[in-house]
Amino acid sequence: MNKLRLIIFGILLTVGMSCSSENEDDIQPDPSGDRCEDVSATLSGDVQSIITSNCAVPGCHVSGTGRVDFTNKQNIIQRASTINSYVQDGIMPPSGSGKSLTAGEKDDIFCWVSAGAQDN
Template sequence: MKNLFCIVIGLLLVTGLACSRENEEDIIPTPTPDKCADNTATLSGEVSTIIQNNCAVSGCHVAGTGRVNFTIKQNIIDNATQIRTYTQSGFMPPSDSGRSLTTSQKDDIFCWVSAGAQDN
């Protein structure tokens, strides 16, 4: 009976920890609304350039890697929220890639996605 009690308590603790994980809004640093108010980043302009120079590079998000191919515009649009999440958190580009994004580049991606990730 004591073992059953310990198992139940353990499961409750694990469940509680899993449910207390931060949600996307808590882990993504949000640029101030002013940055997006003045930010006119577009897919065909800033965002595409950022992705082509930092993500759609050999060994990363290109054909034949098993990852989403970001040389295809629709794949960028379809994965815009995940791109925003990963770039804002610093998860992408990975530190061992030798690539990094500036705050301005992260803001461009954030604001483009926040504005609806349009094909513009």
């Protein structure tokens, strides 16, 4: 009888532990969540102009500098995740450049990348 109780207890414990991570409080929200709820940023309508004004400027991300040329939209698309990381972390544009992004511009880049960094 004690052996049967141990087996049942073991089964119940295993089932309980496997279901415990499905608690609604444990579910992680989509990282874009509310931030992108009202943002429908596109490459051609939003992101490309932000990059052109703040990154693809003389001495920075243009041809001949040895850096990635962001006047080429394929380079922007291919490096979308890195661009987003640098922008969100405040690494780019660099503080000494005289350039800065608004919260809305950062959101546009974040939401465009979160939506798949499409050529749109």
